[in-house]
Amino acid sequence: MAISKLDRDVEQALHSRDSRYTAGRRAVVAALAAAGGPLSAAELLDALEATLPLSSLYRSLNVLEHAGVIEPHFATKGVTRYELAEWLQGHHHHLICVQCGAVDDVAIPPRLEAAVRDLVDSIGSTAEFTPTNHALEIEGRCARCL
Amino acid sequence: MAISKLDRDVEQALHSRDSRYTAGRRAVVAALAAAGGPLSAAELLDALEATLPLSSLYRSLNVLEHAGVIEPHFATKGVTRYELAEWLQGHHHHLICVQCGAVDDVAIPPRLEAAVRDLVDSIGSTAEFTPTNHALEIEGRCARCL
DNA sequence: GTTAGAATGAGAATGGTTCTCATTCCCGCA
DNA sequence: TGCGGGAATGAGAACCATTCTCATTCTAAC
Numbered sequence A, B: 001m002a003i004s005k006l007d008r009d010v011e012q013a014l015h016s017r018d019s020r021y022t023a024g025r026r027a028v029v030a031a032l033a034a035a036g037g038p039l040s041a042a043e044l045l046d047a048l049e050a051t052l053p054l055s056s057l058y059r060s061l062n063v064l065e066h067a068g069v070i071e072p073h074f075a076t077k078g079v080t081r082y083e084l085a086e087w088l089q090g091h092h093h094h095l096i097c098v099q100c101g102a103v104d105d106v107a108i109p110p111r112l113e114a115a116v117r118d119l120v121d122s123i124g125s126t127a128e129f130t131p132t133n134h135a136l137e138i139e140g141r142c143a144r145c146l
Numbered sequence C: 001g002t003t004a005g006a007a008t009g010a011g012a013a014t015g016g017t018t019c020t021c022a023t024t025c026c027c028g029c030a
Numbered sequence D: 001t002g003c004g005g006g007a008a009t010g011a012g013a014a015c016c017a018t019t020c021t022c023a024t025t026c027t028a029a030c
Helices: A003-015 A023-034 A041-047 A054-066 A110-126 B003-015 B023-034 B041-047 B054-066 B110-126
Strands: A070-073 A081-084 A093-097 A103-106 A129-142 B070-073 B081-084 B093-097 B103-106 B129-142
Touching (some): A003 A023, A003 A054, A023 A041, A023 A081, A041 A054, A054 A070, A110 B129, B003 B023, B003 B054, B023 B041, B023 B070, B041 B054
Parallel strands (some): A093 A129, B093 B129
Antiparallel strands (some): A093 A103, A129 B129, B093 B103
16 A cells, blocks of 8 residues: 555645644544544544544544545444545445444445446436435444344 | 325334334324435424424434334434335435435436345355445435535 | 323433634744 | 744533433323
């Protein structure tokens, strides 16, 4: 994984909004890059071994989201999870454990992906709705919860 | 829409859990049946013109969820929306407005639905994950927010 | 009708998230 | 190398959706 390229991309995204790529923000990005799926604030705090205060973490998440570096995800009740934006880590989908709430990334076959994209496009051309993105969320039970 | 059949189904689901199908719960089910997509507690309160107190509404939602009558949905930050369970209103997907958070139901073509189902099944047979359900969420802007 | 379990209503409590404010940091410029 | 100002930080209070508590009321079954 080309961490340095990721860092350069993120730094540029932040700079274009007059924001700095500080230690705390680097830590958040690194943790998200290392994770296999979106993480909640609590999970991030855990991954970072609570090296930054809650309020700073939430603020960093906000800044990174507005800079387009990370994207929020709402698959489970009450918590928002974040992951690197698509332009940084590519398009993918999610496996969501209905028991423990864990979320993992998963890729789907190109043929199906193309079919979904076609559908989304056709909705854009017919309905009173302009699609910008789509997400296939697969719910079930993860290995730990079986 | 055969409201009486819906009521009968819901009543039976509740009775099998020694719960009653009371006026407040009927109102919630009716509001959800009339809606074109999942509703949050606040939206329900609005639809019901605040005829039942918040605590009762949340309790009703809990009871109905545990009885399998309604299902929660988490597409937008901070709020949980509910809709009638699939066995009551059929399988469908969602259009989510990233601006105002509104969620509308949408059907997808059977061919694509079949392809998605196949994919989900294949994940079930290979990965350390047992799928129980799937949801295709299409994000974008609704007519009001364009 | 009585009674026990279920439901209700009001308000307090909870938990994730956001806000406030005083302080500290860091980049650009002298 | 020091200054100034906008950006970032840390601690804690505040916020808001949701859940809990508890006393009261309803309702179905005997």
